[in-house]
Amino acid sequence: MYTSKNIETLVDVRTALHASSHLSDLLDLIARRTTEFLNAKGAFVQLIDIEKDTVECAGAHGWGERYLPKWSICKHEIIRNQCRLGKILIITDILNDARVQNAAEMWDDGVRMAIFVCLTLQSHIGGIIRIFFPEARKLSQEERSFLVTVATCGACAIESARLLENQKSLYDHLALQTEKLSALGRMAAGIAHEINNPLAGILLYSTNLLKKASKDGPFKEALEIIVHETKRCGDIIQDLLDFSREGEPKKALVNINDVTEKAVSILENEFRLHHIKLEKQLSPELPDTYVDANQMEQVFVDVLLNAIEAVQERGVITIESRLGSDGKSEVIKIGDTGCGIPQENLAKIFEPFFSTKSNGTGLGLAVSYGIVQKHGGNIHVASQPGQGTCFTIELPIPDSIPSKEVTTHPNGSH
């Protein structure tokens, strides 16, 4: 049973809800429209976080504004229990009802009746509306229906505001991580450049000395070690430069499934040795795309090696490739049933030199990250400690892919 006034008010509230207004503006509107509709003297809305057991005042109108700052803590657990039962709580004996806070003050202000309505969505309580009246009276059926509908609108608004807040903090976290990695990249590039030149000198002189050292002389073995270790340092520097996105990839048109297969064939022995079952689901629909095949192969080898190391013996590693849901990207997922990554390490694994292995350099994923970024793609991870890990690599498909290059032989044949 809805009157035109009732409908007008509800349309107003719903429009504000869909216009993605600021939550406090929307809750102010709910407090005002409820006050007007019920001919009350005022109302205010509180946000309740059951898990954290906190209450926050968020919107008010009329008398509600007077009480707003005073109810930062309320006897919400009593009211919550009532509202859990889906009841609209009507208090007519303001002075003597244990559920009322600041009773004497309210009485002096002229409050003779208060109504509490819970903002509940799918049995989750997001908040509460408190409405104040100058005299006790009965609520009509229409007024009750109105309150129920307004409470649902308010609960939806609170829920979507919370979801937005969660998304924003996730986004902020990712942005911070990306910024941190790019700062590390710049630092790594600086250090790598500085070390590269003296290292080249050491390698040159030690190699020359090694050539001149007599076969059975005392220096040969030491010089071999110097040359070997210097080369190892050179490899690390090269990895750092890769991570820091120095040097653009040499892209060519390839099918990413072929690159994946090549990486798998390189590691075939490792799979066999560790009795690891490999499950492949490579989509035949994937179009060729423009990537540096060597660099992408390195990414797949690094991620697969980590998976092998995590699984150790008799686990399962899965590789899946498919077209992204937008049709503009290719998605490659590499999953394992290994040890998983503890929550506190998840944000660190792409940083250079982060490793939990006694013999790891901690550059595998840092380099992979740099390479995928250079390709305009993304790499991210999901993991459950004790259950396994899944890396997802997304590579963009360019809008227009140039046709495959055709090699023309000097005699004109192909």
Ligand SMILES: Nc1ncnc2c1ncn2[C@@H]1O[C@H](COP(=O)(O)OP(=O)(O)OP(=O)(O)O)[C@@H](O)[C@H]1O
């Ligand atoms: N699939 C995985 N399962 C569990 N932990 C993983 C996995 N992949 C990466 N990690 C964690 O991330 C860390 C960083 O990996 P990354 O490949 O960068 O370095 P690393 O494997 O330790 O050394 P290397 O430079 O030799 O690759 C690892 O030490 C490990 O703790």
Ligand SMILES: [Mg+2]
């Ligand atoms: Mg590794």
